[in-house]
Amino acid sequence: MSTSHRPAAAGAVDPVHHRIDGALHQLASLGGDLVGHANRIGAILWSPPRVVVTGRLKAGKSTLVNALIGAPVAETAALEATNVVTVYENGAPSRAEVVLLDGDRRPVPLSLGATVDVGVPTAEVAYVQRYLPSHALARITLVDTPGLATLTVANAAATERALIDGFEQTRSASVDADAAVFLFDSMPRTDEVDFLQRLGFTPLNTLGVLSRADGFGRGVLGRRDPLGHAAEHAGVLARRLSGTVGTVVPVAGLLAQTAHTGAFTDADARALAALDPFAPLELFDLLDADPGALPVPRDVVWRLLELIGEYGVVHARGHTAGGAHQVNEWLSSVSGIGPLRSVLDQSVRRFAVLHRAGRIVSELDSLAYTHPARDSIRQIVSALRTDPALTPVGLLRALRSLLQTDPAAPVVEELTQVLRGTTIAESLGCDPASPPDRLRAVARERLVAVQAQTLSTRSAGEDAALAALTQAYTVVARGQ
Ligand SMILES: Nc1nc2c(ncn2[C@@H]2O[C@H](COP(=O)(O)OP(=O)(O)OP(=O)(O)O)[C@@H](O)[C@H]2O)c(=O)[nH]1
Ligand SMILES: [Mg+2]
Structure with missing residues (x-):
């Protein structure tokens, strides 16, 4: 299959990517239209993860998008609200397309100042796709969204329309976000938190940003330095919002922009x-x-x-x-843009990549369901699913469905810990200096505990979660 989407300087290839790439080659070797399918799915694998920036009206979303891109491309004037979802993706030449609800794409001219006049009523627009050459966008595609506010149901609908698969539209008109940056300049309201959860994000792939940190508290004329005060408050918010975001980073987007x-x-x-x-x-x-x-x-x-x-x-x-x-x-x-970039580049990117791998496995699943060569495709997918390299993909998939259907299930915490760990010791909650024998013994104990729980589950989501944990602990117990 084509490798044209592979970044030139990819460096060491991630084992999840490597294994999926192998499966796509097998798929392509079946010939016929499966070559095209392998290339289409491969394009998802090799393009950067897509991170959506969301939050209340005027929270500073577009300003932050500009700061991260390093160019003033998103509209931020005090009166000029963002009214369509815009995807900023690395690409040359600089250009824009509007994607309509039926998946149809049309080029749109860039007017002076690089703003985009989409030329169709916004209710007919799924999103705007903006390409521009940028180092930052080579690693992460950014999605700017209209602000949420109680009085503007249309804005929330526009974001949902573009982000949720099958929401009043064909799949071709969905932006497929892999992670979210959630902006707030004070404690977010419950409807904002609910909205984020409806979009299917978990604390693992959601980064909180305490925005407008330079004006925090009483601002520059107050007794306390607003940036220091914001940093302290970010810690408080991170604890309160731990069911929604992984961490909260204070950022003064305007200064960074x-x-x-x-x-x-x-x-x-x-x-x-x-x-x-x-x-x-x-x-x-x-x-x-x-x-x-x-x-x-x-x-x-x-x-x-x-x-x-x-x-x-x-x-x-x-x-x-x-x-x-x-x-x-x-x-x-x-x-605060430096710390924000490093969180985005490390943990957010890591979970975005896993999320994206999960999407690819689902694409392969649906192909196995509809294609005449279903038996051969099923073999490829089932070998992929049970491959030890893809264990975290299965864990994340299980966590996501559990958070949607049964968020109070006791196993949520265990899944989160196993996924958060960047080493086996961290995943098992062991001392980092533990020898491999000790880690294998802990994994065996956990397997026994998981098996005991499978006798009394409350939901199908919990069953799936325990199966994913069984796979994860088995991999460690066998020393694979
Ligand atoms: N002082 C200060 N002002 C900011 C900061 N970030 C954004 N602003 C200002 O806040 C206003 C709104 O910023 P935007 O980036 O357009 O906010 P937005 O969330 O994209 O707004 P909508 O798209 O309308 O929801 C602009 O006037 C920005 O200059 C910040 O970090 N500090
Ligand atoms: Mg905006």
Whole structure:
């Protein structure tokens, strides 16, 4: 099969990918239209995982998307709300397509400033697909969504339409998200949390972001530093929302967007330096003062506020000696974008990849169900499912269905721990220095405990979860 989707510098190939790739080669070797199917499914395997950014209206979603991409492509004006789901994917040349509810795609022109005029009523749009060349997008495809708010049912419907398979549409019009970034600037409301769960995300592939951290609490003029305060509060929210998100990272998206899109110039740095002599309170009073009293024109002060907010204007003044470059470095370092990127790149990406592998196995399953060569395809799929390399895929699939159908089942916690571990010792909750013999013994004990539980399950979801755990512990007990 074609390997054209494989990233050039993939490095060491993940065992899950390797095993699925092998199964797709077997599928293609059956010939006929199965070559095309293998290529179609292979394209899913080799394209970057898709991460959806969701949250309340004006939480700063589009700003964060721009910051992560490093280009001002998503609309963020204070009055300009995002009204369609937009998928940002690595690709050249820079272009956009609108995907209609029936799966039909049409190219749409990019107007000045790179905004997209879709040219069809938004109710007919599944999503907009925007391609642009970007290093960040080579690792992760980002999906921006319209904000959630009690009064805008249409926005929630637009996101659900684009994200949930088979929701009033054909599968070809679904964006197939593998993970979520959930933004909130205070404790999210229950309807927002419910919404996220309806989309099928688990705490393993959902990252919480405490957004607008630069304005947290009473903001820059308050007694406490808003960024430090936000970091502390992020810890509190992470504990309260542990059933929804894996962790909560505080981020000042505006500062990161400005630092990473080249919007801040040396002239801005000089204007900022000219404001250095003023105390923070005086600084904001200046905006109402007689223009003659201002060291820089008033519209320049407004521009600075728009670029870096009140927190930036007050604190970046001490970092202007090296011009725009130094200011940008400082903005980036305090914005929280670095820690956010590393969580996205590690745990979120890891579970997104597993989630995506699960989708591929489901695609193969449905092919085995409908295709005339079903017997040969079934053999390939069942060998794949029982392969030790795919154990975490089965565990994640079991966890997802359990969270949808029976979230209070006792086995949820055990599944989560086994999946979260990045080593066998972590998965089993053992001391990292445990010798292999000890790990095998613990796995055998767990197998006995799981088998005892299979006698008294409450649901089919629990049965499936125990079967997945049995497979996982058996792999360890046998030392595979
Ligand atoms: N001070 C500050 N302002 C921010 C931050 N992030 C976003 N904003 C501002 O908040 C407003 C809304 O930001 P957007 O990124 O458009 O928010 P959104 O969630 O995409 O909004 P909708 O698409 O309308 O739901 C803009 O004026 C941003 O400049 C931040 O970290 N700090
Ligand atoms: Mg937006």
